[in-house]
Every structure is written in C-alpha cells, then in structure tokens.
C-alpha cells in the first residue's frame with residue numbers, strides 16, 4: 361500500500377486482464393450457506409452481552425493511523441511485523457484499516473466524553489479487522505471479531521465478569537471443552553523488572569535465538585515467551601515467568617479475579633507465562649483455547665488496559681476487554697459437530713404455469729409478503745418442475761397458478777411434506793396457510809389424519 365515498490369507480476373497480469381479474478385489471499389467470501397452459523401454467533405454473543413447491560417457500538421473500519429500507533433505499542437507484533445494496512449488517502453491523511461477494535465472504541469469513548477456517562481461504560485461490537493499476516497489455518501488478513509470493552513472500572517470483579525461472559529457465549533453456542541488460560545502481566549514496573557531479568561538471562565544465548573525472538577528481546581523481551589520456534593521455546597522454558605514478578609497489589613488483583621471465577625464455577629488454568637501480542641495490557645491477561653482447530657487455537661483473548669484511555673488523550677480511567685475470533689469459533693463449532701441452524705425456506709412458493717401468471721404470481725407474492733415469506737418462479741413452469749423448484753427452495757407450501765386457476769380466482773395450494781392439496785381462493789390464501797391445516801395430513805399419503 362503506497363510502498364512505491366514496483367507492482368508484482370500478479371498485479372500486472374491482473375491489470376492486463378490475463379489473470380482470473382479471485383479474492384485476495386487471506387480474505388474470504390461468506391456465501392449464503394455460511395450465514396446461519398455466522399449470524400448465530402453474533403446473535404448469541406449479543407444476547408448474552410446485552411443481558412449483562414452491555415450496549416452496542418459500531419466504530420469505523422478505518423481510523424487515523426495514529427489511533428493505533430498510540431495504543432498498540434511499538435513492540436506489538438502489529439508494528440514490529442508491519443502487520444497494519446496503513447495508507448495515505450488522496451487528502452494525504454495517513455489511515456489504517458483497524459487491526460483490532462479496542463483502540464477505535466476507546467477513541468470513540470474519548471471523543472464522545474463517555475467518562476461522563478454512568479460508569480463503567482460497557483460496549484460490544486462486531487465486524488471485520490485487518491492484519492497483513494502470514495496466512496494459515498485460523499490466521500487471515502481480513503478476519504472478524506466480536507469485541508467487548510468495560511471502561512471506567514479497575515475492580516477485579518469486572519475482569520472476572522468479562523471472562524465469565526466470554527465463557528457464557530461459548531457455552532450458549534454449544535462449545536464444550538474450551539480452556540481459559542488466566543495470567544497477569546503485572547503493572548508497568550513489574551514488566552520493566554521482568555524484561556530486565558529476561559535480557560540478562562537471555563543475553564548469553566541471544567545468538568541462538570531466532571531472528572524474531574532476537575528482535576523481541578531488543579524491543580520487548582517478554583514477547584520471547586510467545587516464540588513459536590522450538591529452539592527458542594527450549595531456551596526460555598527454564599526461565600521465570602511474569603507471574604513471578606508481580607507486585608503485591610497486582611498479585612492481590614489476580615487472586616481476587618480468580619476467587620470470583622472460583623465462586624461462579626468458571627473453570628480456568630493459571631498460566632504464569634501468558635503474554636499477549638498487544639502491548640497495552642496491565643495485570644489481567646487471558647486467552648481462551650479450543651482443541652482440534654490447529655496451532656491457532658486461541659478463540660479469543662483480552663485483558664486489562666489501565667492507562668490506555670489516557671494514552672489516547674482521555675482521562676486516566678481503567679478498562680478491561682476481550683475479542684473473540686469469529687472464524688476460529690466457527691471452525692471450533694464445526695470440529696465439535698455442533699449442528700448449524702437450518703435456514704428457513706419460504707412459507708409459500710408460487711409457480712406460474714403460463715406466461716400471464718408470471719406477473720400475477722409476482723404481484724400476489726408482493727401482497728402476501730407483508731405477512732409471509734413468499735417466493736415465486738420468474739418464468740412459466742410445468743407443474744412437476746414448478747413443484748421441484750418449490751421443494752428446492754425449501755418451501756412449506758407450493759401455490760400453482762395457471763389459466764384454470766385464474767378463471768376461478770384460486771390457487772392450487774399444496775403442502776409439500778404431506779402432499780395434501782386443495783384449491784384456495786386468493787383472498788383465503790393467507791388464512792389457510794396461517795392455520796396450516798393441510799400440514800396435519802399423514803406425511804406422504806396426502807390423507808388427513810384419522811380421528812382419535
């Protein structure tokens with residue numbers, strides 16, 4: 361993006377019309393069949409969160425680059441690995457496609473003076489985020505998050521509630537066997553002490569670390585703990601963890617969060633070595649993992665970010681939040697065999713059996729749509745084919761319309777599952793379908809059920 365580099369061969373071929381157009385690597389289309397499951401995740405998350413008084417907010421997909429540069433930290437992967445999509449627009453403004461929601465939501469918090477609202481301010485949102493990542497299973501360049509922020513309280517009960525709400529969302533979706541990893545990265549002074557310790561401890565073996573870890577050791581040593589490289593992992597394995605460096609208040613905060621979770625029966629494992637890819641965390645840090653979805657097993661994560669609101673120009677208020685990765689949660693649901701919701705077909709599918717009936721069927725459909733979900737054929741169809749169309753659309757009823765029906769002012773109405781059919785006057789169609797009496801027929805026979 362605006363790098364001034366020569367355009368690659370793929371782009372050039374595309375411009376010349378030689379390449380088949382396809383979605384950019386790391387992005388994906390969401391086809392109609394994908395939507396029921398997708399919508400369900402958002403609907404369940406919204407229901408669980410709004411039941412807890414959390415309000416919806418939507419912020420723009422792009423912001424001034426500074427919003428993210430001031431917040432995610434100069435040692436964050438997003439910055440170090442140049443994962444942000446930043447570009448100059450025609451007005452010369454430096455803009456960034458949001459790589460995460462927190463910075464934008466807090467920018468909105470400051471801009472709208474939300475610190476004057478009843479505190480804490482609890483906000484949830486969902487939508488796409490963008491990171492120029494190395495694409496692999498569970499790691500995309502456009503991905504989607506459901507995000508929660510609770511701003512204005514430093515109480516440990518808020519941390520615990522946030523974590524419990526995440527677990528509630530996953531449970532209501534039908535996911536079992538997820539693992540909450542809970543830790544603390546301490547206060548800034550703790551982190552400074554820990555980073556100094558790591559620098560000393562790793563200095564003698566620095567040349568054996570991977571390039572990424574060497575870079576991390578220079579910028580933010582704690583992040584070396586998150587190394588994917590097996591050799592790096594072996595080198596850091598015997599070292600102390602951030603948890604060993606907590607000051608007494610940070611430790612008491614952690615214990616209070618854990619005590620709430622214990623009291624509420626929310627299972628978690630203490631992870632003394634948890635470090636997050638973003639730099640703004642203070643004290644509580646957590647991730648939720650699922651098995652069976654490969655190396656990128658974090659369904660989501662978050663933590664406390666006291667100090668971040670003031671970094672963005674607002675008052676010094678604390679906050680806690682998390683984000684759930686939609687694609688990973690959907691992958692986990694699929695792996696766990698949780699059935700996708702079955703989309704509803706139309707209640708009625710109208711089949712025009714001659715040319716004149718095409719417009720009539722469409723008009724009738726328009727009238728009925730105030731009350732029912734109605735589709736129709738766009739061209740004349742033989743009755744057999746029309747019934748097949750209705751079946752393929754997943755309709756409950758088919759309504760056949762032809763010359764004979766027109767003359768009599770009726771529709772030949774067929775309940776597809778039972779095969780039961782009858783002629784119904786246009787004016788009675790709605791009532792007949794709503795009463796659904798044809799559905800009572802014995803399936804497959806078209807016979808009404810026997811009394812008794």
Ligand code: HAM
Pocket residue numbers: 459460461462491493498499500501502503504505507508509637638658659660661662663665680681682683684685686687688
């Ligand atoms: P994060 O750990 O960077 O935290 O991302 C949260 C979740 O988003 C990850 O656990 C993962 O499920 C998903 N995710 C992240 N990057 C990708 C990607 N490239 N492809 C697919 N899924 C991905 C945050 O974003 C913080 N803003 C969370 C937060 C909110 N902390 C406080 N408030």
